[in-house]
């Protein structure tokens with residue numbers, strides 16, 4: 001039986017574990033933290049993501065824990081104007097076969113983790129931070145700081161945007177320097193002022209900033225993300241506590257706007273750095289020998305299309321799809337399987353990364369460009385925001 005090591009127990013690593021556990025493989029997931037993060041950020045799961053969730057056998061659990069937004073609405077905050085709208089709910093579910101959901105990251109993570117519980121061929125090794133990796137003849141050895149070693153036939157690097165596997169084995173890094181800063185909060189849906197916000201995803205365009213609000217989880221709590229052009233060096237991770245005043249000057253000119261009223265109702269804010277993104281071009285940026293990178297380790301992307309986790313879920317489903325077509329599981333040529341996986345993924349991921357970058361410009365443009373943007377969005381309406389190429393089921 002072949003041994004597989006998966007480095008990182010985030011959405012990518014756990015979903016890869018689920019995708020592989022049906023095969024006669026011995027899988028170890030190495031996670032550096034003793035316990036999994038329980039952070040309160042929300043995640044949008046567009047129909048392509050819920051399709052992957054369904055392929056992993058998790059749709060019922062995810063449906064149960066998710067909010068089901070009715071519409072996606074786009075506004076210009078300075079003009080206090082509604083620009084366009086896309087119907088979500090049953091409309092999008094019948095169009096693409098899968099729903100558009102929003103869920104707490106911690107809930108999605110727990111669902112993935114629970115699915116792995118009791119699987120005889122998977123072990124999650126917590127508190128094991130991989131610090132080194134060596135490619136040997138027919139084996140890959142990983143080491144932690146205490147000198148412990150584990151050998152496997154193939155390795156999946158799912159260790160996130162600052163991936164050690166990426167840095168040690170691949171030349172092109174998809175992540176550049178810090179380019180902007182996002183601020184986020186989660187507002188409990190227990191005060192009257194937010195009831196009217198609770199069922200729609202709303203995107204607010206400003207001059208050099210934008211904000212996104214959406215309901216998450218069973219209680220329809222409101223997740224808010226404000227993206228600014230601020231640069232903060234030496235700021236890592238997505239949970240650096242900060243103050244509303246760090247960015248409130250952007251909203252101060254619009255005191256009567258719905259979004260301004262909403263953001264002042266939270267005093268608990270966190271800051272998170274957004275990096276320059278270099279879209280992936282070639283399969284050898286994702287795979288080499290019997291190693292493949294998945295999720296953010298392979299293809300960091302800006303959050304302006306809300307697709308980072310969705311792409312990680314799709315990556316995992318792709319490997320499983322190709323393995324199902326491989327007859328001799330004990331003689332697997334991992335090099336070939338990973339190459340085929342990367343070949344299937346690179347073009348699509350690159351397009352998603354580029355579109356996320358473009359969205360950042362569109363959401364925050366000013367002057368004459370902003371005027372044109374608004375006219376186009378008003379004319380196109382639903383067509384401007386519906387992303388058929390992205391949401392439709394992948395073969």
Ligand SMILES: Cc1cc2nc3c(=O)[nH]c(=O)nc-3n(C[C@H](O)[C@H](O)[C@H](O)COP(=O)(O)OP(=O)(O)OC[C@H]3O[C@@H](n4cnc5c(N)ncnc54)[C@H](O)[C@@H]3O)c2cc1C
Pocket residue numbers: 007008009010011012013030031032033041042043044045049128129130131158159160161163164184238272294295296297303306307308309310311312
């Ligand atoms: C605030 C925010 C909002 C977002 N919203 C959306 C959204 O709406 N929709 C969407 O699809 N995506 C969204 N994303 C993106 C999405 O969350 C990420 O793309 C996704 O979580 C990536 O998962 P991952 O498993 O690749 O990386 P991570 O979640 O970063 O997981 C990596 C794991 O590897 C572990 N690790 C790292 N190094 C080592 C090591 N050396 N040894 C062992 N373990 C290690 C880490 O501890 C971690 O558990 C959002 C991101 C953020 C920050």
